Amino acid sequence: MEGVDGSNSGTKAMIRLENLTKTFPGQTEPAVEDLSMEIYEGEIVVFVGPSGCGKTTTMKMINRIIEPSGGRIFLNDEDVTTTNSDKLRRRIGYVIQQIGLFPHMTIADNIATVPKMLGWDKKRISERTDELLETVGMDRSYRDRYPKELSGGQRQRVGVARAMAADPPIMLMDEPFGAVDPITRERLQDEFLRLQEEIKKTIVFVTHDIDEAIKMGDRIAILREKSVIAQYDTPERILTDPADEYVENFIGAGASLKRLSLSKVRDIKTSEWPVARLTDSPDEVKELLRKSGKDYVLLLDEDRKPKRWVGLEELELNGVPLRNAGWPAVAIVEGKSSLYETLDTMITSYKGSAIVVDDRGRYESIVDFGTVLQAIEEMRPEENRVGGGA
Amino acid sequence: MNSMGFFEYLASRWDDLLELSIEHAQVVLISLLVATAIGVTLGVLTYRRPAAAQAVLAVASAILTVPSFALFGLLIPILGLGYTPTVVALSCYAVLSILRNTITGLQSVDPAVTESAKGMGLSDWQQLFKIEMPLAWPVIIAGIRVSALLILGIAAIAAYVNGPGLGGDIFSGLSRIGGANSLNLVLGGFLGIIVLALVFEVLFALLGRLTTSRGLN
Ligand SMILES: Nc1ncnc2c1ncn2[C@@H]1O[C@H](COP(=O)(O)OP(=O)(O)OP(=O)(O)O)[C@@H](O)[C@H]1O
Ligand SMILES: [Mg+2]
Numbered sequence: 287m288e289g290v291d292g293s294n295s296g297t298k299a300m301i302r303l304e305n306l307t308k309t310f311p312g313q314t315e316p317a318v319e320d321l322s323m324e325i326y327e328g329e330i331v332v333f334v335g336p337s338g339c340g341k342t343t344t345m346k347m348i349n350r351i352i353e354p355s356g357g358r359i360f361l362n363d364e365d366v367t368t369t370n371s372d373k374l375r376r377r378i379g380y381v382i383q384q385i386g387l388f389p390h391m392t393i394a395d396n397i398a399t400v401p402k403m404l405g406w407d408k409k410r411i412s413e414r415t416d417e418l419l420e421t422v423g424m425d426r427s428y429r430d431r432y433p434k435e436l437s438g439g440q441r442q443r444v445g446v447a448r449a450m451a452a453d454p455p456i457m458l459m460d461e462p463f464g465a466v467d468p469i470t471r472e473r474l475q476d477e478f479l480r481l482q483e484e485i486k487k488t489i490v491f492v493t494h495d496i497d498e499a500i501k502m503g504d505r506i507a508i509l510r511e512k513s514v515i516a517q518y519d520t521p522e523r524i525l526t527d528p529a530d531e532y533v534e535n536f537i538g539a540g541a542s543l544k545r546l547s548l549s550k551v552r553d554i555k556t557s558e559w560p561v562a563r564l565t566d567s568p569d570e571v572k573e574l575l576r577k578s579g580k581d582y583v584l585l586l587d588e589d590r591k592p593k594r595w596v597g598l599e600e601l602e603l604n605g606v607p608l609r610n611a612g613w614p615a616v617a618i619v620e621g622k623s624s625l626y627e628t629l630d631t632m633i634t635s636y637k638g639s640a641i642v643v644d645d646r647g648r649y650e651s652i653v654d655f656g657t658v659l660q661a662i663e664e665m666r667p668e669e670n671r672v673g674g675g676a
Numbered sequence: 677m678n679s680m681g682f683f684e685y686l687a688s689r690w691d692d693l694l695e696l697s698i699e700h701a702q703v704v705l706i707s708l709l710v711a712t713a714i715g716v717t718l719g720v721l722t723y724r725r726p727a728a729a730q731a732v733l734a735v736a737s738a739i740l741t742v743p744s745f746a747l748f749g750l751l752i753p754i755l756g757l758g759y760t761p762t763v764v765a766l767s768c769y770a771v772l773s774i775l776r777n778t779i780t781g782l783q784s785v786d787p788a789v790t791e792s793a794k795g796m797g798l799s800d801w802q803q804l805f806k807i808e809m810p811l812a813w814p815v816i817i818a819g820i821r822v823s824a825l826l827i828l829g830i831a832a833i834a835a836y837v838n839g840p841g842l843g844g845d846i847f848s849g850l851s852r853i854g855g856a857n858s859l860n861l862v863l864g865g866f867l868g869i870i871v872l873a874l875v876f877e878v879l880f881a882l883l884g885r886l887t888t889s890r891g892l893n
Contacts, residue, residue, distance in 0.1 A: 349795060375797035388807055400797065403802070445792075
């Protein structure tokens, strides 16, 4: 995870904003003042900040839904500040919170809007529509339905599909998952992140929810009033090393716990543990226990799935088959689980450790409380560490 | 000529009445077309500018307050008698509700829809023709329907300028009320207009259904 942090040198700036300013007509104070930033190719950059700080205004200047009053916009080093705005917008996917599907058009026609304008032939459009519906997890039978016949979550998916229709390299998303219930939102977020793994678009994502920012962002820009950048960095660094009090306050309580949600079990050092088979004889297991110097052994079934923990005491109880000895092996996590989930599992199951399994549920290793604590310690910037670090 | 019963009268003159009704419907339809062209055009030009929209609506409303006799009378020195002044006067009356509904319909399009259209790179004209007009259409057609009913009645007064339609019978009946068949003439004209109104209602309901996207109702 250390590789993700840092200056990201070597990556190309896909969007460059230079001294961007917007003063709305009739207002004396600018809504966005002198904003300069670079957004790298293939990254999700999240604008986050309090209501009214200028996130939406900034984002809408990138596709010139709002024309800047000053400054320049570069896409791929091309100055697009004054080019034809309709043509510019066809290169940029755009998703807003209210979605704005065209109610009089079918789902297929909604999705086909930009490809049609770009003059694609019928067959290509139709294939692309099917492909996109599949990508956003919707059945083809939805093609001929109308927006009013969809649920909020489905509309949001269609909104994303429509924005991606002509495969624009850039997507602008203004609180795209803001109008759905928390469970649907989480699912849409997960799906979108999975999708992004494949499509690697350059995405500007606006939210006022710091947790969503941490989850979605490769990089987060925390904005103050007038879109002044308070900190522009990776979620990891923002959480462990907030630039100032404003950022700290914005992250709110529980920064360390939030930080844990960004690290995966596979990123930290897990440990070996003595394991035996359910089919082994109790004597073999006792012998193993003695040699290992631990108090318990983990018993696995024939598929190497963890089943039970047993200690010496339980093994001494004659007549109890291993299958029923000791206590069940709960507190199981995967390599891709976050440390947050891992800690939660440990606490919920009253165990000071969790069993790490692979994606098929087979035993891999053990992670204990101490290891997680040490990982937290290592996340802190050097100067703040308690013991000088490892 | 002796007075006859109304049904007897209908039986003897139904072919004349049918012809007059068709004339009546024709002049109303032509006036509606003209008014729709004017009303929709003005609406499209002004719906984004509240002040301009207010202004054209005020003018269209003012026209509606001019008594129809006065308007027809005013047109005689300019356009003479007959078809032309009839169409002009009826169109003037029909503009208001078409214009008002065009403006309301276009203004009530969900801003999120227009913004996403703009964000996808639709030009102003594409937004208007592909998105806003289809969405405003049910409201516009309702305006045309109201205008149709309004001018079906007013068209009868066109007889004053020798215009076509059922008005002739009504006027001549009224002018010699008490005389033979005078009441039948008036009633026949009324009946024709009522039947036309029903026919128009049915046709507009059908037209509305056929031209409105299934996604909108
Ligand atoms: N069209 C407009 N005309 C005038 N002022 C505007 C306009 N749009 C935004 N503003 C003002 O600009 C400032 C920034 O607004 P903006 O919508 O960018 O905020 P935001 O960060 O997106 O807020 P939120 O989280 O509530 O969406 C606000 O003070 C707002 O009132
Ligand atoms: Mg906003």
